Amino acid sequence: MIQINQNFRKLPGSYLFSEIARRVADYSREEPDAALIRLGIGDVTRPLIPAVTRAMAEAVAEMGTPGGFHGYGPEQGYDFLRQAIAAHDYQARGVQVEPGEIFVSDGAKSDCGNIGDVFGPDNVVAVCDPVYPVYVDSNAMAGRAGEYDPATGRWTRLVYMPCTRENGFVPAIPEGRADMIYLCFPNNPTGAMATRAQLKAWVDYANAHGSVILYDSAYEAFISQPELPHSIFEIEGARTCAIEFRSFSKTAGFTGTRCAYTVVPKELEREGVSLHALWNRRQTTKFNGVPYVVQRGAEAVYTPEGQEQVRETIAYYQRNAQVIRDGLEQAGLEVYGGVNAPYIWVRTPDGMDSWDFFDLLLRRAHVVTTPGAGFGPSGEGYIRVTAFGGAEEAVQAVERIQSVLK
């Protein structure tokens, strides 16, 4: 008799966004005329930029010709894209990352979820709290999280690093052991950003303890303050202790087009084994590369035209973030994030439960948000609002929330 993976049995309830979708669907059935504004799931809404659609259209045409057809590409991505990434996202900022250290993939979610394949089952995993659920759930599936305690909302073997208004939503280094450390800056969900000095402390800890930092910088394009680091590899010593996840999803509107990349430095070793070689083996065995057409689209993001166009899109969302931030502050709410990130992290009024505040905003303001508690115990008492909607929606959502809270 085959055995299932017993760790799956331990996973609580449904995935956060499925639960939100269910509540929204239920409400829409009750009130079919309610015009909802969706600022919940972190999905972009602006169209692909013209530079990208032109490159993709050309690549589609190529694929229809005998001479331009592309079959299997390299699992790690085409050189043209790896070179463009290395040059523009790293070398142009003075950061040493070679094309051969870049693994192009179909999504940061896939890479964050799959990276655990190369690590042993007994590692101690440290996550921010609140946290992007994929880090937790993928480790729970691999047996690294221990048991789930519904009373506390915590897994017994995970190290939770509280991110609170007291510490500016940047966690303190844990006192005990932490082998796999997930950090995400600009942060999802809190919108917080870490300074160079804060990241340096993490890098030093990881190098001293033989830990590996799994650094998710999917939102780096939203950093507006020039002194802040866009990559963990801007920090001295990171090349011997960090893996970085990046994505075109939020930078260039690729959530439905699917392209991301992961950087594993060649000098990153543990137990004398190259993690670059391990990840390469994992990817060549269980992945077959990103569509040629999509890689050509991603490459076009780095052309001068593409850079100008994505900057406009990012600026559009940044203006939304400011509208939401300012408007909710005016409504008397305590507001964080939204300056270097597309997420605004809002404290619920009067200590209200975050799912209750979610329901209130859904049912009274017709605005869909994400309850902070869905991201972990320390997210209780907050909701996440995204800046990825339309400009008019941002204004309208703020007005509605202001009038509900009057």
Add this chain to the structure above:
Amino acid sequence: MIQINQNFRKLPGSYLFSEIARRVADYSREEPDAALIRLGIGDVTRPLIPAVTRAMAEAVAEMGTPGGFHGYGPEQGYDFLRQAIAAHDYQARGVQVEPGEIFVSDGAKSDCGNIGDVFGPDNVVAVCDPVYPVYVDSNAMAGRAGEYDPATGRWTRLVYMPCTRENGFVPAIPEGRADMIYLCFPNNPTGAMATRAQLKAWVDYANAHGSVILYDSAYEAFISQPELPHSIFEIEGARTCAIEFRSFSKTAGFTGTRCAYTVVPKELEREGVSLHALWNRRQTTKFNGVPYVVQRGAEAVYTPEGQEQVRETIAYYQRNAQVIRDGLEQAGLEVYGGVNAPYIWVRTPDGMDSWDFFDLLLRRAHVVTTPGAGFGPSGEGYIRVTAFGGAEEAVQAVERIQSVLK
């Protein structure tokens, strides 16, 4: 100190196709003027059909408009594609598969590699020998394969089911325990096909023992004999014991476009747990769907125009298969497959070692093949030749081999 996944240390040498690529690159450096014909890796060469490129071009244009933009899609695939698959690939053949049982993905390699996530580490895995290396390597990474023995080329905990000319390359049911059973028909690498009666025996075994059959039918479009089953779900009882992997790679030339799907029937349960629910949880946690543009391309395969065009492409490769089959037989070789599959499985002459025969064909005929030994111990004494090249190349390759073997 972080621990790596110790199972990765056990993996022998490099992946088969990397080793072939290395030998070919070495030879090309020695003899830069040799015009190689590549019939090694199973990659298609014909362009995408017009129905697909038109649909993809339209979808790219849509993505560039505010109204037509698509962000995150359902992780399981868009309904339009799941419905087209269910209707054309299953219901049209009288097979009961619902759209909700279909999980659209970026590749059968990904799905075959990732499916192990939902199963426990102690299951006994049975694989055909020779076998597509992904089944073996992904289970070795998960610790299900035991130790690798370089002397025999076998893993200690895997059950190898020899596929030989004596059994027509369809394995006998193993005598001992087999929990996860990988079957692939039409077979890669042997090109063999199983009958309904042979598959029924496997389904009965799996239902009797609580095993799960992982059925890879990525090459079903190449079945030419009408009495043969295209899907494991054509076999009575399969819905309670089988998962099926399918791909657009070989059917519609999507090796560089990336779209596939996996069918997990809703009544498939083990330990009272729905495997459909487990796979859904795995995919929603560690995968974010296939590009919208690619799914529109895949949908177009099912239009009347698309069906006619892919039939032409398949027929083109089938003619190659016949040319290779007949030509190599005329060269005095013992030849299998190539009738219901794009692969021709060729016995080496005079008991020659399969890497030696590979090198002979590379260096004397300038034809790249795949050594059978790379697919497992019982592949020793064979090479795999693919029909995916150009029509003229097939003719030329056969002539060159004939002249070398004269």
